[in-house]
Amino acid sequence: MTNKQDIRSDDIRSIVCASILVALVLVLASAFFPRKVFAQPALPSWNDTAAKSRIVDFVKATTTEGGEGYVAPEDRIAVFDNDGTLWSEQPYYFQLGFVLDRVKALAPQHPEWKEKEPFKSVLSGDLAGVAKSGELGLVDLVTSTHAGMTTDDFNRLVTDWFATARHPKTGKPFEEMTFVPMVELLQYLRANGFKTFIVSGGGIEFMRPVTEKLYGIPPEQVIGSTITTQYALVDDVPSLRRLPKIDFIDDGAGKPVGINQFIGRRPIFVAGNSDGDYEMARWTTGGKHHGFAMFVHHTDDVREYAYDRKSPFGRLDKALDEAARRNWLVVDMKADWNRVYAFDK
Amino acid sequence: MTNKQDIRSDDIRSIVCASILVALVLVLASAFFPRKVFAQPALPSWNDTAAKSRIVDFVKATTTEGGEGYVAPEDRIAVFDNDGTLWSEQPYYFQLGFVLDRVKALAPQHPEWKEKEPFKSVLSGDLAGVAKSGELGLVDLVTSTHAGMTTDDFNRLVTDWFATARHPKTGKPFEEMTFVPMVELLQYLRANGFKTFIVSGGGIEFMRPVTEKLYGIPPEQVIGSTITTQYALVDDVPSLRRLPKIDFIDDGAGKPVGINQFIGRRPIFVAGNSDGDYEMARWTTGGKHHGFAMFVHHTDDVREYAYDRKSPFGRLDKALDEAARRNWLVVDMKADWNRVYAFDK
Numbered sequence: 001m002t003n004k005q006d007i008r009s010d011d012i013r014s015i016v017c018a019s020i021l022v023a024l025v026l027v028l029a030s031a032f033f034p035r036k037v038f039a040q041p042a043l044p045s046w047n048d049t050a051a052k053s054r055i056v057d058f059v060k061a062t063t064t065e066g067g068e069g070y071v072a073p074e075d076r077i078a079v080f081d082n083d084g085t086l087w088s089e090q091p092y093y094f095q096l097g098f099v100l101d102r103v104k105a106l107a108p109q110h111p112e113w114k115e116k117e118p119f120k121s122v123l124s125g126d127l128a129g130v131a132k133s134g135e136l137g138l139v140d141l142v143t144s145t146h147a148g149m150t151t152d153d154f155n156r157l158v159t160d161w162f163a164t165a166r167h168p169k170t171g172k173p174f175e176e177m178t179f180v181p182m183v184e185l186l187q188y189l190r191a192n193g194f195k196t197f198i199v200s201g202g203g204i205e206f207m208r209p210v211t212e213k214l215y216g217i218p219p220e221q222v223i224g225s226t227i228t229t230q231y232a233l234v235d236d237v238p239s240l241r242r243l244p245k246i247d248f249i250d251d252g253a254g255k256p257v258g259i260n261q262f263i264g265r266r267p268i269f270v271a272g273n274s275d276g277d278y279e280m281a282r283w284t285t286g287g288k289h290h291g292f293a294m295f296v297h298h299t300d301d302v303r304e305y306a307y308d309r310k311s312p313f314g315r316l317d318k319a320l321d322e323a324a325r326r327n328w329l330v331v332d333m334k335a336d337w338n339r340v341y342a343f344d345k
Numbered sequence: 346m347t348n349k350q351d352i353r354s355d356d357i358r359s360i361v362c363a364s365i366l367v368a369l370v371l372v373l374a375s376a377f378f379p380r381k382v383f384a385q386p387a388l389p390s391w392n393d394t395a396a397k398s399r400i401v402d403f404v405k406a407t408t409t410e411g412g413e414g415y416v417a418p419e420d421r422i423a424v425f426d427n428d429g430t431l432w433s434e435q436p437y438y439f440q441l442g443f444v445l446d447r448v449k450a451l452a453p454q455h456p457e458w459k460e461k462e463p464f465k466s467v468l469s470g471d472l473a474g475v476a477k478s479g480e481l482g483l484v485d486l487v488t489s490t491h492a493g494m495t496t497d498d499f500n501r502l503v504t505d506w507f508a509t510a511r512h513p514k515t516g517k518p519f520e521e522m523t524f525v526p527m528v529e530l531l532q533y534l535r536a537n538g539f540k541t542f543i544v545s546g547g548g549i550e551f552m553r554p555v556t557e558k559l560y561g562i563p564p565e566q567v568i569g570s571t572i573t574t575q576y577a578l579v580d581d582v583p584s585l586r587r588l589p590k591i592d593f594i595d596d597g598a599g600k601p602v603g604i605n606q607f608i609g610r611r612p613i614f615v616a617g618n619s620d621g622d623y624e625m626a627r628w629t630t631g632g633k634h635h636g637f638a639m640f641v642h643h644t645d646d647v648r649e650y651a652y653d654r655k656s657p658f659g660r661l662d663k664a665l666d667e668a669a670r671r672n673w674l675v676v677d678m679k680a681d682w683n684r685v686y687a688f689d690k
Contacts (some may be wrong), residue, residue: 067592074557208609219610240605261571
């Protein structure tokens with residue numbers, strides 16, 4: 001028999017022991033169970049509509065070992081268009097905003113621009129006039145503002161621009177014009193073993209300075225259009241100079257080419273919003289795995305913009321026609337998202 | 346006071362309690378301490394010479410928070426040449442072995458090759474004759490054997506070749522001709538937060554099918570020379586066709602260009618073995634971080650080969666001259682490695 005003193009001492013030991021056991025179980029549980037067990041529900045900015053269910057069902061099938069739709073982690077490659085898919089592309093591509101600001105900044109060194117299109121239209125704020133200059137005019141604008149400096153200098157120009165420039169409609173910094181549901185989707189895919197890439201028609205070095213911050217995507221997972229660069233020693237210091245020559249347009253049929261060149265594997269998930277993403281959707285859904293394709297349909301003229309078949313930026317026509325037949329998901333921004341931007345209430 | 350029975354019961358409780366505590370401490374320790382604390386010494390196939398010390402010192406400085414040489418994990422980019430750096434390049438580039446075998450396999454469909462150089466020399470086993478055909482002849486050989494099929498088909502050809510072809514000197518499968526100390530170095534860098542890339546003059550799609558298996562490097566971290574590919578629908582099935590046109594030569598001054606295009610960050614570690622790696626060594630060691638460059642010097646004509654300034658494959662001349670002045674490490678294969686291949690005793 002034990003006396004009261006002993007019983008109390010035993011009790012304390014038992015309590016201590018039990019506490020340690022509970023702590024041990026918790027530590028082991030947190031170490032061995034996937035984090036998502038304790039996490040928030042996935043995709044909180046997505047309404048509980050069919051769109052969300054289809055995404056979640058695909059990811060579950062992909063990650064269920066032994067299941068028919070299982071895909072090994074190394075093959076879980078997800079590619080995302082950027083303009084109009086991850087951030088807004090209205091009233092014009094953000095990179096065009098950068099071009100316009102660069103033309104204005106460089107104008108004092110180029111008095112001839114006052115009389116020369118498309119620079120004249122840019123300087124007088126005539127966007128329709130800029131559009132009239134066509135593809136050649138646009139190439140002229142890009143090479144005049146994106147070339148003739150080192151890659152390091154260009155990186156700085158872009159970084160500085162993002163730090164100060166504002167969206168013409170919302171007045172917010174461009175960096176805040178990313179779609180929250182899509183950033184959640186990137187995170188959700190990564191949490192399920194996917195490696196996420198951007199595959200955009202935009203300039204590769206225009207996106208890379210900000211993609212890690214905005215999307216958690218490092219520079220080496222960003223594919224885009226490129227201009228030719230050249231290695232040279234300047235005062236015996238190695239540098240890479242950007243030449244006024246388009247090297248590769250990562251759009252339309254260029255997207256599967258870019259994907260193959262940079263990634264070397266066929267994706268199993270693709271998100272886009274325009275016909276420029278049609279070919280990479282075909283490529284992604286045409287492989288041995290049953291790839292998943294989705295298109296963001298801009299249907300929300302209150303929180304963002306409503307446009308598709310007739311927009312000069314991000315025209316969605318052919319892909320919209322074929323989506324149902326090809327079992328591609330069309331996301332109805334207005335109905336499927338309860339939030340667009342982080343600054344929305 | 347307690348009786349013997351109680352003492353024993355208390356003892357058992359104490360022992361159980363202590364055991365749980367020890368287990369808890371071990372679990373917490375393994376969770377919170379870096380794995381390397383319990384691991385084998387790094388780089389076992391490297392002798393304890395200055396070469397190994399310099400590598401280890403650099404990695405320690407890079408990973409010591411608060412230290413002068415500290416580099417944040419996202420900037421720990423390491424690039425490796427492949428031919429002569431990660432695997433052998435003698436008596437000729439392995440990819441040339443693939444070309445020779447392809448020419449022989451395709452010869453029945455090309456009776457004209459019997460009279461046409463450089464094919465004639467290939468078919469008669471006259472490597473000197475092949476060399477005489479120069480760069481244009483080589484381009485002809487490459488485009489004849491590397492183009493005209495889909496990327497998927499080419500991947501299969503390469504995979505099948507590696508499964509059967511043998512090294513002309515050792516008789517081993519080419520996949521076994523990788524340098525164990527370099528594979529250890531890749532692992533060591535990755536264990537210290539580095540992201541490892543291959544930056545090779547070799548064909549990107551010749552390397553990608555095997556780099557994960559041989560080096561733990563996934564396809565998207567392999568940069569190499571490319572030929573032009575084109576997206577097309579064949580019987581309404583999307584495909585990427587390899588065209589007989591060189592797109593990009595990832596060698597010499599092309600290497601910093603390729604690094605910038607694919608990675609978008611300047612590396613802080615580079616390993617090469619020839620003058621083709623000179624420019625990427627300059628680029629790596631010319632940034633804001635004190636980048637580390639090393640060159641494998643082939644000094645071992647017993648276990649591998651001994652060559653440098655006069656070799657047609659992997660000529661090391663200028664980089665060897667400048668290494669000391671630029672503080673680049675020259676690894677003496679014979680003295681610094683206690684093992685070359687995994688099949689060595």
